[in-house]
Amino acid sequence: MRRVLVAEDSVSARAFVRAVLEGPEFAGRSGGCEVLEASSGFDAMRLLPRGPYDLIITDINMTDINGLELIRFIRKSAHHASTPLLVISTLRGEQDVERGLALGANGYLGKPFTPEQLREACERLIGAGDTARSGASPAGRP
Amino acid sequence: MLEGGGGREGADKARDEFFNEAQELVDGLGRDLLALDAALKKEGQFDAELINDVFRGVHTLKGLSGLFGATRMAGLSHQLEDALDDLRLGRIELTAAVLDLLFQAVSLYTRLLTAEKGELPEPAQEVEELLSVLGQVSARRAGASVGTVAQYDLDPGLFGVLTEYEEHRLRTTIQQGLHLHRIRVRFSLATIDSALDELKAAVRPHGEIITYLPTGSGTDAETIDLEILMASAEAPDRLRAAIQGPNVSIDEVPRRASASARPSLLAPRPAEARVPGEFGPVPPGPSASAAADRGRAASLAVEPQNPAGAASSMGLSRAAVPRAAAAGEMSLRSITQTVRVDIRKLDRLMTIVGELAIVKTAIAKLSDQARTRAIGPRELAHELQRLNRTFDRHLAQMQGGILEVRMVPLGQAFDKLARIVRQISREHAREVRLVVTGAETEIDKLIVEELSDPLMHMIRNAIDHGIESREDRLRVGKPPIGTIALNAFQKANHVVIEVEDDGAGMDPTALAAAAVRRGVVSAEEAEAMTSREVMALVFMPGFTTKEVVTDLSGRGVGLDVVKTNIAKLGGVVDIASDVGIGTKMTITLPITLAIINVLLVEIGGRLFAIPLANVDEAIALDETHVRAIESREVLSVRGASLPIARLQRLFGMQRPRVSHQRAFVVIAQVADRRLGLVVDELVGQRDIVIKPLGKSLAGTRGFAGATELGDQRVALVIDVAALIEEVLASAETRRLAQIENEESSRRHPALRRA
Numbered sequence: 001m002r003r004v005l006v007a008e009d010s011v012s013a014r015a016f017v018r019a020v021l022e023g024p025e026f027a028g029r030s031g032g033c034e035v036l037e038a039s040s041g042f043d044a045m046r047l048l049p050r051g052p053y054d055l056i057i058t059d060i061n062m063t064d065i066n067g068l069e070l071i072r073f074i075r076k077s078a079h080h081a082s083t084p085l086l087v088i089s090t091l092r093g094e095q096d097v098e099r100g101l102a103l104g105a106n107g108y109l110g111k112p113f114t115p116e117q118l119r120e121a122c123e124r125l126i127g128a129g130d131t132a133r134s135g136a137s138p139a140g141r142p
Numbered sequence: 143m144l145e146g147g148g149g150r151e152g153a154d155k156a157r158d159e160f161f162n163e164a165q166e167l168v169d170g171l172g173r174d175l176l177a178l179d180a181a182l183k184k185e186g187q188f189d190a191e192l193i194n195d196v197f198r199g200v201h202t203l204k205g206l207s208g209l210f211g212a213t214r215m216a217g218l219s220h221q222l223e224d225a226l227d228d229l230r231l232g233r234i235e236l237t238a239a240v241l242d243l244l245f246q247a248v249s250l251y252t253r254l255l256t257a258e259k260g261e262l263p264e265p266a267q268e269v270e271e272l273l274s275v276l277g278q279v280s281a282r283r284a285g286a287s288v289g290t291v292a293q294y295d296l297d298p299g300l301f302g303v304l305t306e307y308e309e310h311r312l313r314t315t316i317q318q319g320l321h322l323h324r325i326r327v328r329f330s331l332a333t334i335d336s337a338l339d340e341l342k343a344a345v346r347p348h349g350e351i352i353t354y355l356p357t358g359s360g361t362d363a364e365t366i367d368l369e370i371l372m373a374s375a376e377a378p379d380r381l382r383a384a385i386q387g388p389n390v391s392i393d394e395v396p397r398r399a400s401a402s403a404r405p406s407l408l409a410p411r412p413a414e415a416r417v418p419g420e421f422g423p424v425p426p427g428p429s430a431s432a433a434a435d436r437g438r439a440a441s442l443a444v445e446p447q448n449p450a451g452a453a454s455s456m457g458l459s460r461a462a463v464p465r466a467a468a469a470g471e472m473s474l475r476s477i478t479q480t481v482r483v484d485i486r487k488l489d490r491l492m493t494i495v496g497e498l499a500i501v502k503t504a505i506a507k508l509s510d511q512a513r514t515r516a517i518g519p520r521e522l523a524h525e526l527q528r529l530n531r532t533f534d535r536h537l538a539q540m541q542g543g544i545l546e547v548r549m550v551p552l553g554q555a556f557d558k559l560a561r562i563v564r565q566i567s568r569e570h571a572r573e574v575r576l577v578v579t580g581a582e583t584e585i586d587k588l589i590v591e592e593l594s595d596p597l598m599h600m601i602r603n604a605i606d607h608g609i610e611s612r613e614d615r616l617r618v619g620k621p622p623i624g625t626i627a628l629n630a631f632q633k634a635n636h637v638v639i640e641v642e643d644d645g646a647g648m649d650p651t652a653l654a655a656a657a658v659r660r661g662v663v664s665a666e667e668a669e670a671m672t673s674r675e676v677m678a679l680v681f682m683p684g685f686t687t688k689e690v691v692t693d694l695s696g697r698g699v700g701l702d703v704v705k706t707n708i709a710k711l712g713g714v715v716d717i718a719s720d721v722g723i724g725t726k727m728t729i730t731l732p733i734t735l736a737i738i739n740v741l742l743v744e745i746g747g748r749l750f751a752i753p754l755a756n757v758d759e760a761i762a763l764d765e766t767h768v769r770a771i772e773s774r775e776v777l778s779v780r781g782a783s784l785p786i787a788r789l790q791r792l793f794g795m796q797r798p799r800v801s802h803q804r805a806f807v808v809i810a811q812v813a814d815r816r817l818g819l820v821v822d823e824l825v826g827q828r829d830i831v832i833k834p835l836g837k838s839l840a841g842t843r844g845f846a847g848a849t850e851l852g853d854q855r856v857a858l859v860i861d862v863a864a865l866i867e868e869v870l871a872s873a874e875t876r877r878l879a880q881i882e883n884e885e886s887s888r889r890h891p892a893l894r895r896a
Contacts, residue, residue, distance in 0.1 A: 009202070010163060010202050010205065010206055011159050011162075011163050012156060012157075012159035012160040012162070012163045012164070012206055012209075012210070013205060013206060013209060015152070015155055015156035015159040015160075016156045016160075016209050016210070018152060018156070019152030019153045019155070019156045022152060023152060023153075041354075041356070042334055042335070042338070042366070045331075045356055045366055046331050046334070046366075060305065061198065061201060061202075061305060063198070064338070064354050065354050065355075065356055066303070066305050066308070066353070068302065068303035068304070068305070069303045069353070069354065069355055069356060070356070071303075072302070072303050072355075073355075073356040073357075090201060090204055090205045090208075099302060102302065103302055103303065111205045111208055111209060112205065112207075112208025112209045112216065113209070
């Protein structure tokens with residue numbers, strides 16, 4: 001069972017991600033998935049110690065602790081330094097994407113996205129995480 | 143859009159969440175815009191945080207509508223977001239005309255959501271019109287010229303994690319001459335939400351929080367360390383005194399001594415951004431080179447103060463603003479019927495369910511014992527009685543708890559009204575102030591939803607027909623700006639809402655004349671009416687006050703619709719007016735529609751229920767105290783006269799009452815009107831759930847619904863407000879109503895069967 005942490009302040013966007021990742025189609029590709037929802041940056045920090053996670057998904061524009069700050073924090077923490085990290089955000093300019101990746105995100109998906117785009121991105125990142133753990137090659141950027 | 147994806151159930155749930163969240167966001171936008179409007183009017187400026195809230199709301203809406211395939215809404219949000227971004231970054235100025243557009247967007251959102259549900263066609267054209275105007279508004283996005291100025295000693299990594307807006311606030315506050323401070327704080331994860339709120343409240347009077355940076359290792363499951371970057375005009379000592387706490391420390395971020403050219407922070411170099419560490423320990427000295435040597439300092443880019451021309455002048459003529467959808471034709475009702483509930487209330491309900499489960503177990507055990515005859519009949523009866531009492535008590539708690547969960551503050555409806563007031567008063571160039579009291583008064587969620595539209599009609603009516611023009615007001619010595627007061631309060635088992643204006647008021651004589659001219663009543667009838675009855679004419683179908691009160695061309699808002707809608711909620715609406723002083727309409731409503739306490743009575747051998755909220759008292763009927771005055775029967779009760787209605791006759795029930803039996807009078811009251819209802823028998827008190835009458839009986843007046851009594855019997859629930867209305871109407875209409883009532887009740891299959 002895969003465990004995915006989603007940090008996103010919109011309840012319906014979280015429900016969307018959950019519906020896609022816990023749906024039958026993704027289950028066929030990932031071997032089943034459990035989604036943990038965090039409704040803010042702080043909430044995500046609260047859930048981080050409950051890891052490990054196979055994938056962390058975060059939004060950027062959140063109040064208080066924004067997604068970028070969260071990414072920076074995650075990458076500094078020993079437990080999650082190599083956990084695959086996917087950004088989902090309406091900020092989709094070149095600079096925005098670069099900034100997210102520079103901070104250590106492994107993938108960047110501009111909103112809106114289709115269920116299939118989300119499935120693809122998650123599948124790729126979770127797969128890369130597996131490879132990295134098995135020591136074959138580092139979890140490369142996409 | 144999600145269909146191909148997750149499980150059907152998950153997708154449906156996500157879509158439901160979408161509607162709930164979008165509706166909440168739109169409501170929030172409306173509130174924020176009103177606050178902006180008020181601040182702009184009062185002080186000519188506003189809190190930057192407010193416009194940022196609006197931006198964030200629209201931003202979230204954009205993301206959501208895109209995800210859920212609401213393309214038109216996504217398009218609107220996109221354009222709106224651009225304009226709001228310009229606003230919050232100071233590229234364009236917030237004027238009343240811009241606010242108009244934003245308010246329009248809010249009402250379009252509501253319509254788009256309704257359309258998305260498939261309940262209405264999409265307001266495609268209105269959206270297009272608004273989009274084209276918004277397109278003109280958005281500032282030309284010139285590449286921001288970034289001049290670098292010597293600034294603070296901050297970790298370059300910081301700039302990698304600031305959003306554009308946070309960066310903007312950082313620059314703006316520095317331009318305003320504020321100092322930067324760093325608050326280090328450790329929160330316990332368990333209490334972080336409340337601790338954070340306290341901290342925010344403590345900071346707010348002294349400055350602005352730019353951003354929160356989590357520090358620490360992220361491996362501690364108990365605490366979070368934060369560095370909070372704050373801008374303030376005050377000295378560190380004063381801040382330390384104001385913002386105290388066990389794990390709080392505050393330092394001023396030192397300024398760098400001199401300027402040095404630094405890469406633009408808008409595009410941080412990845413390598414630099416990856417430098418781990420907090421945003422800089424306080425360097426030993428304010429030496430620029432020392433800091434630079436450590437390779438951690440970055441200079442802060444500051445744009446030159448917006449030159450006057452940069453805030454694009456909008457030159458928006460009112461003509462360029464697309465005509466607002468007529469407020470009178472749109473509905474303020476929410477598209478969702480969700481109630482957000484405090485989890486503690488649900489916990490209490492859960493506890494009660496637990497108690498009920500215990501009772502159930504006890505009953506199961508008892509029935510086992512009874513089956514095996516391990517318990518004698520007397521003991522069994524005793525135990526059953528005891529359990530019944532316990533069960534009763536918990537059920538009552540459960541009922542109370544569920545009612546509480548259904549309750550929401552009236553403010554939910556009032557917020558939307560404030561928006562309408564602003565829109566209508568701008569349409570008519572009438573200056574109106576809305577003063578609200580009692581917004582916290584709680585009422586059943588369903589009632590709040592149904593109230594929005596009638597209240598909107600009433601307020602529209604007050605502005606259209608009540609409030610005079612500025613010149614007229616000044617001429618009679620009134621303040622130039624009209625006031626509409628919206629007051630809500632609880633009174634016993636009812637909620638009272640008053641809509642009061644300080645406008646021209648209504649002249650009964652003129653009203654009566656207009657009613658006669660329009661054929662609503664005959665001249666003789668008008669003659670016989672009290673002034674109160676005349677006032678009530680405004681609620682008659684087909685009546686308009688247009689030519690009577692003002693010559694402003696009204697939309698002919700039908701107050702009869704208001705009355706009907708309020709009546710559907712079991713309420714009544716009254717009107718009082720003084721010429722030259724103003725008009726007050728009063729709505730009296732039950733607090734809830736769900737479970738009501740009734741008095742069961744027998745009339746002509748059938749059961750009827752009278753809501754206890756409307757019952758003052760019940761007395762035995764003494765026929766010797768009944769007198770006929772004109773065509774009404776009046777009973778003297780303790781020296782006062784009370785009109786009475788013999789329900790058996792009124793309902794057209796044929797079976798004669800046994801004559802030796804003594805009848806009773808149930809004294810019913812709605813608002814300040816009283817009526818004695820003559821019934822055969824008082825049966826008792828009961829809590830009931832009202833079921834609506836079927837479609838075929840839906841038009842029946844006088845009954846609020848029916849209820850099952852649990853022993854296969856059915857009782858009709860008397861709509862006391864409607865009944866009083868019918869009976870106390872003027873003599874002539876009363877007789878007609880009675881005939882009509884008799885005829886319709888003869889057609890009632892329900893009555894025949896009951």
